[in-house]
Amino acid sequence: MGRDGLFRVGESVPPLIKPFLEHLGVWQAFLRDGHCQSFRTVSAWGSPELISNEFFLSAHNTGWRLDRNRFDAMLLEEAKQKGTTILNAKINSACHDSGQWRIDCGESGVYTARCVVDATGHSALVSRLAGIKPVNYDRLVASTVYFEDKANPNLTGADAALIGSFQQGWWYTAATPGNRRVVALMTDADVAHRLRANRLEEWMACLAETTHIKAVLHNSQPLGPPQLWPASSRLLQGKGPQSLIAVGDAYSRFDPLSSQGIIKALRSAIFGSYALADWMLRSDSSGFSRYEALMQSEFASYRNTLRNFYREEMRWPDSLFWQRRHEQS
Ligand SMILES: Cc1cc2nc3c(=O)[nH]c(=O)nc-3n(C[C@H](O)[C@H](O)[C@H](O)COP(=O)(O)OP(=O)(O)OC[C@H]3O[C@@H](n4cnc5c(N)ncnc54)[C@H](O)[C@@H]3O)c2cc1C
Structure with missing residues (x-):
């Protein structure tokens, strides 16, 4: 569960x-x-x-x-072993004011932070609360x-x-x-x-x-x-506070046909952490734009591969599902 x-x-x-x-x-x-x-x-x-x-x-x-x-329980346990504090809490709201985040987790407490990583999957909750909307492609x-x-x-x-x-x-x-x-x-x-x-x-x-x-x-x-x-292909579009990084499905969602969702989530979390570390430890914010560029080009390349893959199936030209995939081509 x-x-x-x-x-x-x-x-x-x-x-x-x-x-x-x-x-x-x-x-x-x-x-x-x-x-x-x-x-x-x-x-x-x-x-x-x-x-x-x-x-x-x-x-x-x-x-x-x-x-x-x-798999998820193993990752949580390993993070705990490396010093991460794990809260079993649900984020109800998050707002950014005067350079600080305020995260309200209801009965589990209210937390403040310099930066936030939105890893809430398809709900992309924190990004949405910050006004950044995901765009669906199908x-x-x-x-x-x-x-x-x-x-x-x-x-x-x-x-x-x-x-x-x-x-x-x-x-x-x-x-x-x-x-x-x-x-x-x-x-x-x-x-x-x-x-x-x-x-x-x-x-x-x-x-x-x-x-x-x-x-x-x-x-x-x-x-x-x-x-x-x-399971639609989806990408966050718009700019929020610099101190917010979305990773995994919160940033972009790939068609399950690709079998890339989990690898993409891990890759974005690793690269996102480099950008955050540069900013927090060295006040170097250039990693944020590199992260954005990487995520955008990853999505463009995925869309290209996906289009080509759907074009390999041409047996049902009258079907709405396949027409939509081929029109996108
Ligand atoms: C039908 C289907 C088949 C798929 N098959 C594959 C496959 O074969 N291979 C593959 O690699 N990928 C597959 N995927 C994609 C894969 O499931 C996702 O890409 C992957 O789970 C994304 O991981 P994530 O950590 O970003 O998000 P999630 O796994 O969705 O995790 C988000 C986490 O955030 C938590 N959360 C959400 N809201 C809040 C809140 N308000 N407060 C606190 N926590 C919150 C959730 O409980 C959850 O634990 C498939 C997807 C679908 C729909």
Whole structure:
């Protein structure tokens, strides 16, 4: 469970996660946590045939399917060991006045600070309170259901993240630690509404039309109703106080197709911390504009790659979902 008591979506991370975790000094702790190793991504995209993209061509050839709650708990514990004070508190409001932040956490207290890192994920709460608004580039949502994992290990895609496109969007599934399997139907919010993708019966009817995703589920039963998650590409735009840095999804959100969300969150936090340290320790504020430039160019390059990827699927020219992706091209 996350801080809000919600299940977190199952996440696959590519091999490139390793140097980030090593840099943070948490690689051994990560290995001890028993996440599932992954050696490929398998997809039916642009054609009904499954194609395997092997990680052995990558410098760090193991990807991972995470237990996300365990992963987050490990990072918190490691931060605590290095002297960070962890508060189990919810930020209600934050304001910046006369060079100081005032953070109101309700019953957990009111705190003052010289600077704030907004890592509140898709709510981007502190940035919004400071008047900076995220801009959405599409309307993608995920409707996810967990299953007990009964996949035959010899079936192609059983041990990997498996992706398959369909007329109204695409599907994603991955087995996660604890013998569970997450299955996500990805489409635009209005299409999800039309498909009634928030209701299990209709969701299962859509699933029944798939080939590879259905096969890997091997008649296992859903463990609960669908949960909807916003998944649009999004970027903060506008300028707030210099002493506010947004990182992770609070700054930019990537389409889950990229499998880059967690790596991007770690990378932005590392670079954001350099900018803050320069400013706090040496009164050098030039790191803030370097950070902004890096984040903007990272987002532009991601959008470019994403456009090219969606252009590889041309089988449904009459579908609104695919027309929108191709118009953006
Ligand atoms: C369906 C789906 C599938 C995905 N699959 C992948 C994948 O396979 N691989 C991948 O890398 N990424 C994936 N992502 C993206 C990934 O989940 C995010 O990019 C990543 O979680 C961002 O991390 P974060 O720390 O920035 O935000 P979050 O993980 O959202 O964390 C934000 C934290 O802030 C806390 N918070 C929020 N508001 C407050 C408040 N007011 N006070 C105090 N705390 C607060 C929350 O409780 C939470 O703990 C997927 C996303 C979706 C929607």
